[in-house]
Amino acid sequence: MDWGAAWLAPWRATGEPVAQQIVRGDTVHSALQTVLGAGRGGVRFVPQSDLPDGIAYEQFIFDTRRVPTRDNLHDFFNGLAWLQFPQTKRRLNQLQAQAIAADGIQAVRGPLRDALTVxxxxxxxxxxxxxxxxxxxxxxxxxxxxxxxxxxxxxxxxxxxxxxxxxxxxxxxxxxxxxxxxxxxxxxxxxxxxxxxxxxxxxxxxxxxxxxxxxxxxxxxxxxxxxxxxxxxxxxxxxxxxxxxx
Structure with a gap:
């Protein structure tokens, strides 16, 4: 990963230490949680296996304040977003959970959930x-x-x-x-x-x-x-x- 890339400049101070821990052998959720620290950010990073079958990802986060995390780049950057933009990520999660509670999980997302996901x-x-x-x-x-x-x-x-x-x-x-x-x-x-x-x-x-x-x-x-x-x-x-x- 090129931490010198212009688009990674705002993310480097947080992201590079997490990446270094992963290179040393940590799981993504463990590395993120170490940087987050106890009691900060309002969420905890946990293994993807903590997400029960049949429970919507966004609903699980809203209900438990735990973020299921896989060992891949997609979830690495999602975790960094929780570290960098905790208020925004919580608000996105809140709106997703409210929409799920109101409409359930449907084959096609409604306009709000679609926009939030985009x-x-x-x-x-x-x-x-x-x-x-x-x-x-x-x-x-x-x-x-x-x-x-x-x-x-x-x-x-x-x-x-x-x-x-x-x-x-x-x-x-x-x-x-x-x-x-x-x-x-x-x-x-x-x-x-x-x-x-x-x-x-x-x-x-x-x-x-x-x-x-x-x-x-x-x-x-x-x-x-x-x-x-x-x-x-x-x-x-x-x-x-x-x-x-x-």
């Missing part, structure tokens, strides 16, 4: 000048990444989704984050966590208030995006769809 797995938070947000919402990739490139020095992108972090262990150009807008006044990860947990309001969140962002197009995140023509790939940098009028 963000939990693949979300990110972007602080950026409004001009960058305007270009992103319009899918104007030329403006976003080329014409307005100097403005990215005033921006900060923090990945949240543990599946996205897992995929970026082997970076590929098509990888996309679902990005939520954060105010520029937030500086620390702890403050971002508190703000994001408060922002998780069901009515608003069910609308999927995200914008898709090909993360390896972010200036400074991948050397290949310095090459002319990088953003001309319409399979990755797709134009905004315009709804047809009947």
């Amino acid at each position: 963000f939990d797995e693949n979300g990110a938070v972007l602080q950026a000048p409004e001009a960058l947000w305007d270009a992103l919402r319009a899918r104007d990739w030329q403006a976003l990444f080329v014409d307005l490139r100097p403005l990215w020095r005033e921006a900060r992108l923090v990945l949240f989704g543990h599946a996205l972090l897992e995929k970026l262990v082997s970076p590929r150009k098509p990888m996309v984050a679902h990005v939520y807008q954060a105010p520029a006044a937030i500086h620390s990860i702890a403050d971002m966590d508190a703000w994001l947990a408060q922002a998780l309001q069901p009515g608003h969140w069910a609308t999927k208030p995200f914008a898709p962002l090909p993360v390896l197009g972010v200036p400074g995140w991948w050397p290949a995006n310095e090459v002319p023509g990088f953003y001309a790939d319409a399979q990755v940098f797709r134009p905004l769809r315009v709804a047809s009028v009947a």
